[in-house]
Amino acid sequence: MNPWAQRMDRVGFSATVKMAQQVREDRAAGIELFDFTVGEPHWNPPGPVVAAVKAGLDAGLTRYSDSKGMPALRKALAQDFKGRGIDTDDGSIIVTPGGKQAIYMTCQALMDPGDEAIVIPPCWVSYADIVKLAGGNPIEVNTNARDKYRPNETTLRKAITPRTKLIMTNNPSNPTGAVWEPEVVEMVARVAKEHDLWIVDDLVYEAFNYTGRPVPAVGALAPERTVTVGSFSKSHAMTGFRVGYVQAPQPLVPQLLKLQQQSVTCLPGFVQAGALAALEHARQFPVEMAAHYQSLTAVVRECLGDLDPGPLEGAFYAFVDIKGQDSVAFADRLYAEQRVAVVPGVAFGSAGQGYVRVSYAADEATLRAGLTRLAAAVQAWG
Numbered sequence: 001m002n003p004w005a006q007r008m009d010r011v012g013f014s015a016t017v018k019m020a021q022q023v024r025e026d027r028a029a030g031i032e033l034f035d036f037t038v039g040e041p042h043w044n045p046p047g048p049v050v051a052a053v054k055a056g057l058d059a060g061l062t063r064y065s066d067s068k069g070m071p072a073l074r075k076a077l078a079q080d081f082k083g084r085g086i087d088t089d090d091g092s093i094i095v096t097p098g099g100k101q102a103i104y105m106t107c108q109a110l111m112d113p114g115d116e117a118i119v120i121p122p123c124w125v126s127y128a129d130i131v132k133l134a135g136g137n138p139i140e141v142n143t144n145a146r147d148k149y150r151p152n153e154t155t156l157r158k159a160i161t162p163r164t165k166l167i168m169t170n171n172p173s174n175p176t177g178a179v180w181e182p183e184v185v186e187m188v189a190r191v192a193k194e195h196d197l198w199i200v201d202d203l204v205y206e207a208f209n210y211t212g213r214p215v216p217a218v219g220a221l222a223p224e225r226t227v228t229v230g231s232f233s234k235s236h237a238m239t240g241f242r243v244g245y246v247q248a249p250q251p252l253v254p255q256l257l258k259l260q261q262q263s264v265t266c267l268p269g270f271v272q273a274g275a276l277a278a279l280e281h282a283r284q285f286p287v288e289m290a291a292h293y294q295s296l297t298a299v300v301r302e303c304l305g306d307l308d309p310g311p312l313e314g315a316f317y318a319f320v321d322i323k324g325q326d327s328v329a330f331a332d333r334l335y336a337e338q339r340v341a342v343v344p345g346v347a348f349g350s351a352g353q354g355y356v357r358v359s360y361a362a363d364e365a366t367l368r369a370g371l372t373r374l375a376a377a378v379q380a381w382g
Contacts, residue, residue: 010132015125015347019331023341033339034370036358039174039317041237043292045274046285049236052277056270065269067261069095069245073272076279077230081247084203085220086228088247094256095272097264099204099231099244100126105263106200106227106246107134107166109255115165120151121349122319124174124202128349136165142351145321148311149178153187160191166198167191171215172205172314175348175357179209179314182216189221199226204244205315207235207286210294215314224249235286236278243267243275296360296367303371307378310355318358319345320374323382330381331356338373 019037026033068074074090081088096102103126111117113135119127121140128138141159143149156167169188172179192199201218209215219226231244248256260266278285297312310319320342322330327344334340334356345352358374360367 007132007135011129014129016343019341019343022335031339033335033341034366034373035341036360036362036367036370037341037343038361039234039315039359040239040361041234041289041316042361042363043237043289045237045241046278046282048277048281049238049241049274052281053241053270053274056273061269061273063269065266065272067266068257069093069267070269070272070276073276073279076276077245077247080279081219081228084217084228086217086223086247088223092250092253093245093247094253094260095267095275096244096246096260097242097267098233099202099229100130101264102229102231102244102246103127103168103200103202104130104133105256105259106229106248107131107136108259109252110134110198111136111165114163116161116163117165118156118159118167119349120167120169122149122173122175122345122352122355123168123170123348125347127168127170137163139164140349140351142349143176143178144351145308145310145319149173149176149319150180150184151188153191156188156191160195160197164195164197166200168200168202169218170202170204172209174205174315175317175343175345175352176310176319177313177315177317178311179211179213179215182213185216185218186221189218189226192225193222197225201226201228203228204231204234206230208290208293208316209314210290210297211313219247227252232275232278235289236275236282237285237289238274238278241271241274243271293361296364299364299367300358300360300371303368304375307375309358316359316361318360319352319355320358320378321355322378324354325378325382327353327356330377333381334374334377338377340370340373340377342374 111134308321342356345355
């Protein structure tokens with residue numbers, strides 16, 4: 001029998017999903033532990049969302065739906081995009097099964113074998129592998145704690161070659177918790193224009209911004225070359241609903257739609273009804289949840305003491321400096337000896353070596369107990 005496609009050997013398993021699965025299995029076995037691995041709000045979805053899903057089931061929204069997404073939901077999303085400064089309409093939006101699928105489809109639509117995509121580590125674990133699955137090569141433009149994880153223009157320009165096709169941005173950032181200033185976003189847009197590149201702008205954590213200034217959308221600055229990705233997973237605690245969306249320049253939309261139709265076809269109508277209810281009846285929910293997580297940043301700083309927790313400007317992650325220790329070895333030992341589960345920083349690119357990602361989307365008591373163990377371990381093993 002012939003082996004599987006060679007490209008599969010370039011792709012790894014998701015480090016975050018793998019660790020979360022281990023935690024689930026150990027919990028099922030009755031092991032007590034502290035889980036800071038999963039990028040998932042610990043709140044329940046808003047009541048109107050759950051009610052709308054139930055009503056959708058009762059109303060028979062169980063058949064195939066529009067492959068682009070429910071028209072009413074796309075129109076509501078178009079209004080949301082206008083609030084971000086992106087002048088669009090429902091015809092430029094596709095509702096997808098999660099933000100990850102939107103990014104996957106975008107790379108499949110844009111990249112030919114050998115094309116390059118610039119990623120900006122530490123960055124989400126799936127970017128590089130999604131690029132590889134499209135036949136492309138991820139090119140790392142590393143950032144660091146000293147610069148608060150902002151990309152450097154000179155370094156960014158040096159990474160661009162004739163094979164560069166796109167730049168991936170994520171603001172606020174998973175895993176660092178950084179929120180870029182408008183001038184940083186403007187720089188990326190300017191560089192992309194000068195080199196005729198696409199931008200894939202991941203705004204999944206947009207609702208979690210503690211800086212007091214708006215999160216600029218690249219698509220408002222370079223609409224003709226920006227694909228903007230969003231999701232209800234984080235903003236409305238709807239991770240299991242799998243509702244994301246993508247907004248793209250009109251010429252690209254048919255290509256994305258082909259991929260949707262030839263892969264997942266569509267989302268369930270009753271799930272989309274829940275997403276529409278989130279926009280129409282639960283607009284304060286993300287605000288309240290973000291205020292709660294912002295309050296927990298003080299707990300993170302207190303419990304970690306003199307350890308650097310990262311910027312804590314947005315999302316709900318601390319990117320903790322473990323003082324030069326190998327991130328994989330440290331995370332493995334921390335879980336084995338202290339039952340504290342974190343994600344090794346190197347999973348987010350080579351720039352993450354020497355760090356671990358902690359999700360502080362947890363209740364305060366759990367957060368205090370687990371982080372106290374983590375801080376003690378860094379001091380003892382460092």
